[in-house]
Amino acid sequence: MHFDLEIGGRVRRVRVERQDAHYQVAVDDRVFLVDSRAVNRETLSLLVQDGDGSVRSVDASVQPRPGSSTLDVSVSGQTLPATLLTRFGARPAEGVASGSGPQQVLAPMPGKVVRVMVAPGDSVEPRQGLVVIEAMKMENELRAARAGRVKTVRAAEGQSVEAGALLVIVE
Amino acid sequence: MHFDLEIGGRVRRVRVERQDAHYQVAVDDRVFLVDSRAVNRETLSLLVQDGDGSVRSVDASVQPRPGSSTLDVSVSGQTLPATLLTRFGARPAEGVASGSGPQQVLAPMPGKVVRVMVAPGDSVEPRQGLVVIEAMKMENELRAARAGRVKTVRAAEGQSVEAGALLVIVE
């Protein structure tokens, strides 16, 4: 099996092959012999033997982010994102476009709308505050990612909202 | 639902009925209102309201002993055995008779036989040593439960045995 993986700021070519009880894994031009054991439902204990014979021990878990092709890879307690690329090196479409198009500002958690700071038609600057939601006793300000004009405001002060509720659309 | 339960040295009549989100449980003439939540695959958090309105909090798990009608009931970290009786108050048959008949002495764990102290035909006293098995770096002496005569010896010194292996039969 082989695939391309974007991780740590670079695309790497990864190849993996079973070898008896172990796996041979190549990452670009480095080759490892790996012994893997599941230690709980989500965690693998990996012993990764390098070309020089030294064997690193790491606990690893790999969790797909829902609705996205990104994997959260946790190795020895540090998590970093990785993206599996298709055979042709292309990045699969993301659920939400991030660079352009209308911004849909969603409630990131269930909570109460304590302030609405914009009205339809307002133009907004990048990082300008739009709505404040209170959850876990803290007020959290949701801001505009880019400059634009407020198209719709669905949030009302005092309203309780569910996670994912649409609050504001900025065009 | 109701059943008889032998626990803590007595047979108790137990009755349980669902009441909305709670359960009403009677143990002999004491009645409790119980709120139960599963906190992991094996443990229930119970809030047990007594007749006087006080509410005890206990973690409980109930594990059947394999091959037996005994349940190991763990409440707030202390385990005690309980036996579910049939409708007519009788105790269901146990996998192994304990009071009479031939004693089958089995290896309680995998290990190595380091000494065999009896031969077929020997008569043995209660608690007399029969076989010594080494496991976890300790020697464990298996003894006769009752007086009798050794019928069969299957264990040999130096032999590795699996858990449950038949070692000696005493009649």
Add this chain to the structure above:
Amino acid sequence: MKKILIANRGEIAVRIIRACRDMEVRSVAVYSDCDRAALHVRMADEAYAVGGNPPRESYLRIDRIIDAVRRSGADAVHPGYGFLAENEEFAAACRDAGVTFIGPSPEAITLMGSKTAARQVAIKAGVPVVPGTEDPLGDEVSEADVLAIAKRVGYPLMLKAVAGGGGKGMRMVTEPSELASALRAARSEASSAFGDSAVYLERRILTPRHIEVQLLADHDGTVIPFVERECSIQRRHQKVVEESPSMAVSPELRQRITSAAASVARQAGYTNAGTIEFLLDADGSFYFLEMNTRLQVEHPITEQVTGVDLVQWQIRIARGERLTLDPAAMLVPRCHAVECRIYAEDPDTGFMPSPGPLRGLRVPHGPGVRDDSGVYEGAEVPIYYDPMISKLITWAEDRPGALARMKRALAEYEVRGIRTTIPFFRWILEDEDFRAARFDTTFIDRKLGARNGEPLGAPDDEHAVVAAVAVALRQATGSAAPAEAARAESTSRWQQAARQGALR
């Protein structure tokens, strides 16, 4: 004292239940609907429901908590911190119900709970205070009037809730144009957190350290202060890392600042456990800031450096025992201790709360490590309360040892299912200025600002290669185990939303 009701939840309720057990006293929990299976409920001997999820419907309901006191037959109440801990009505309601409130008198709570009255007490005790307003500015004081008063105090200044604590209802204002919105925000937060929207103004000391002194006071007039705590590592005015002793406090300064703290407590006629907070200026002068009339979140570091169990002493003082501790020994640190407050927040999305089910939990152990947690594997972190899930404390013979141990303990800490601030602490621990103890209260916000939203803990290439190996193994073996179902069920929608939302 045979049975103590704990009018709180989370880690502090668990901490107090443990103290009860350690003294062979029975413990009683109270809980809101969503906390039915919370750790404090499971650990207590008894537990009583007190209402709905929002604090105002449960943990702030004095009537229902007093009702639980009656039903359980508890003879004392420990309020923990937050919720009703600094509410004089609650302390009075306990007294009226004939049970002991484990804390100061209602009068002391009222006196020191008003930040403006507390300043007066400090002044009377001969302890310097930060220049500012001496009277509360309630809703009846207009924005224009506050602007005028602010001009006299001078900019930059701090807007603070009179009833405040924990950084809530607090705002820094650097120039007049910011005052109006800061005032609205502070009043709104103060009102929602404390039920009192009054604020006051204080001159902003530019690069102060936050130094505080824990003390115990018995009913015979003995007041014992402890080695100071260093609490300058704050994010948006909330302490996130504390340590003891402070590297900025010499034995001589320790003498002076702990004596000042004891004088304030004596002046207030204070009893039980309390903490005096000071600002320590770069020139070595210190100012009284406020008094917390309750157990402090960060009390464990004091317990580690002195060997004293503060919660047990709270109970002993409340039942009339005299302080028998050696005051001199309480000012000599036996070790260096550090605490990290682990929050269910995602440091990579601006510290957004990350509630949800705790799918996996492995907690550090071994020498010099203490974990005061309020959760367990399988528990749900609710959205209604403070997102702190645990306090991780480490100690060693010296500061570098305690920090190395914290780094080790954080590496052992594994939380699956929700995001936590663990990567944030790893990052702080690598900071050269932090390691050299060169910081003030603006440290974290400055350092975070300088990152410009860069993700924390960016990996080196070697780390990325090993991570690629892990992905290869997952692809080859089809994940660790039958985890697909579990994952699907427990990754909540809001996490998904948060990561795709406008905040990124």
Add this chain to the structure above:
Amino acid sequence: MKKILIANRGEIAVRIIRACRDMEVRSVAVYSDCDRAALHVRMADEAYAVGGNPPRESYLRIDRIIDAVRRSGADAVHPGYGFLAENEEFAAACRDAGVTFIGPSPEAITLMGSKTAARQVAIKAGVPVVPGTEDPLGDEVSEADVLAIAKRVGYPLMLKAVAGGGGKGMRMVTEPSELASALRAARSEASSAFGDSAVYLERRILTPRHIEVQLLADHDGTVIPFVERECSIQRRHQKVVEESPSMAVSPELRQRITSAAASVARQAGYTNAGTIEFLLDADGSFYFLEMNTRLQVEHPITEQVTGVDLVQWQIRIARGERLTLDPAAMLVPRCHAVECRIYAEDPDTGFMPSPGPLRGLRVPHGPGVRDDSGVYEGAEVPIYYDPMISKLITWAEDRPGALARMKRALAEYEVRGIRTTIPFFRWILEDEDFRAARFDTTFIDRKLGARNGEPLGAPDDEHAVVAAVAVALRQATGSAAPAEAARAESTSRWQQAARQGALR
């Protein structure tokens, strides 16, 4: 010293890995086949397989361990306790391979490892020894000869392995008729545990306490002894509960016994960490028993009462640092500490080993609690090694506080899937004589004998009623959750066999 290989497994390997992390030194694990996924392997930075499950095929294979040292590039080896820790050939093999052995010199191991030679050292140091034989009795000495020697020593007497430790190869003999079978058993156990079947005889002190003194010695001749440990709570000569300080040791006796310990170490030219064991007779006189030339299982209680990290100091001494601790402070206990050794054994079936999968694990936390464990939830406790899965340590300002806390911590400890000795410790903690510190080394065996096999922790009626409620809920709700499958898969056959077997 940049990388340390730990030639051990289980909790002590984990403890040493933590010390490495705390000092920012890399750690290397070794493992047998069945330990592939053991906690020490997961926690180490690197890990190397060293062979099959029986210790002789892996953890006792000097050649393979030295090979792992070479492959990993480790520059030092920590042997832990047990296995090769007191094997002078291994220490010499490390020296020959050019890496540091973290422990005493091979010469000191040889000298003090022979129990008979060690007695000579003590005599030379002017420290009293228990009357007994001065020469080893190897296999070549016949039973008849041993009988004759025994007659001179006098009954009751102790048969002990010359290479011994940890109660292995040790038997009490009260009359000549018991000698032959005891000799066979002791020689057989000694041979299998230490590879040396030689034994020696010692007069049996009738009701002694087992008191031991930890010490550290650097390469500049500084020897520092620590507050004594009380280790009289033993089952079949194996320590199960330890505490520090001993209630039987006054400050004056502490001076004398720790000085005696230091004299023995100096006489032996000892370096690194070691422990001198003494018998303390009812009349207050004490006798040198033996020296353990390694880290002791119960070292954490000394760490708690003195604030010193003994494992870190072992490493520091091995890399040539001088002891900078204040010797006077090491003899003043800061608190009282207790340790319970939690074994995978079923106290209700005569302490039969209870290996198998650890289906569930919840570990105590909070103030004054330390858990040094070698397992995790989901781990397998193998049959091949010592059944200790964890050491639970608690401490408090005084002994009653430490015991109450131990009781609390044991109540928090939850182990599912295997049996443990936790109920046994609960029972000890309720014993009046234990609580009053009235005991000697025969205490546990006498108390257990008096129970006549009665199950431990027999419940009161109220407990039984609540348990009946739990059964009712299980019947009504159909167990806690989808646990049937998990239970079926993980209840091993041997447990079933054990409970139905002839042992009951």
